[in-house]
Amino acid sequence: MKYAKNVKFVDDYRQIIDNPEEISRIREDIKAGDVYIFKRLVDPEKIIKIREYLGGVGRNSLPNYHAIKAGAPNFHRLNIWDDRAYVKGCFHQFVFFPWNQDVFNFFQLFRDGYYLKNLINGLPRDKFLGAEPEDDCTxxxxxxxxxKAVxxxxxxxxxxxxxxxxVPLLIMSKKGVDFTSGGMYVEAENGELIFGDDLCDIGDVLFFNAVIPHGVMRIDEGKSEDWLSFEGRWMMIFATNKLAGNASISDAVDLENKS
Ligand SMILES: [Fe+2]
Structure with a gap:
């Protein structure tokens, strides 16, 4: 098992994105376990607008799941410790695919995050961002x-x-403002948990080796449960997923298996 090592900050990601030597240095660091925080990859004001929009969608339409396949619709769903999930969790998820148009033009807005992900992964920067799946992934x-509470x-x-x-994570809530306790962590070798939210502002993006044990500690335990208030913690994952039925790539592994 690989564990988190040093936390490193990049103040201006634009200096990195066109610099192959920097990219390969960061790739080697991340392979070795370093956690990178790219500051302000997305405008925080835009993120507040996105939160409001998604909250409205979540309040006013029915959640439903759709499998990952070519042409799948954008959707939102609830996952309340669902037994069918590879990793057990409790959250409200909003999913967007590159072949569907959306009011924020998300794949344009978040383009640089995907470019960095692909380049750090050693892939062409546009990989998996087209209107068709590539290599059975999208x-x-x-x-x-x-x-909050759950x-x-x-x-x-x-x-x-x-x-x-x-798998880069976009920070969309501020600890101490939007929620008080819990949040996203990565595990270090000595068992210490490094809480990303303590180190980030809204708009920052965390990059770490995806095999490092990580999770989200219960948000504001002890408060009252209220899904429709949308009080709690938001984040966005720059995911690259295999299509349903692709057996060549393994699945995520739950290291707790509790609910
Ligand atoms: Fe994960």
């Missing part, structure tokens, strides 16, 4: 909202394969 934006995600390890080394 980019997929996964917004996750963890409601939101959380078991410690797990994500697959690292030809499609990805790191």
């Amino acid at each position: 980019a997929r934006l996964s917004f996750q909202f963890y409601p 939101g959380g995600l078991n410690k797990h390890s994500d697959p690292v394969d030809h499609h990805q080394l790191t």
Whole structure:
């Protein structure tokens, strides 16, 4: 098992994106376990607008799941410790695919995050971002909202394969403002948990080796449960997923298996 090592910050990601030497240095660091925080990859004001929009969608339409396959619709769903999930968790998820149009033009807005992910992974920067799946995989934006009192995600390890080394996370809530306790962590070798939310502002993106054990500690335990208030913690995952039925890439592994 690989564990988190040093935390490193990048203040200006634009200096990195066109610099192959920097990219390969970061790739080696991340392979070795370093955690990178790219500051302000997305405008925080835009993120507040996105949160409001998704909250409205979540309040006013029925949640439903759709499998990952070519042409799948954008959707939102609840996952309340669902037994069918590879990793058990409790959150409200909003999913967007590159072949569907959306009001924020998300894949354009988050383009640089995917470019960095692909380049760090050693892939062409546009890989998996087209209107058709590539190599039986596709980019997929996964917004996750963890409601106060109940939101959380078991410690797990994500697959690292030809499609990805790191699964970047966009920070969309501020600890101490939007929620007080719990949040996203990665595990260090000595068992210490490094809480990403303590180190990040809204708009920052975390990059780490996807096999490092990580999860979301219960948000604001002890408060009252209220899914419709959308009080809690938001984040967005720059996911690259295999299509349903692709058996060549392994699945995420739940390291707690509790609910
Ligand atoms: Fe994960």
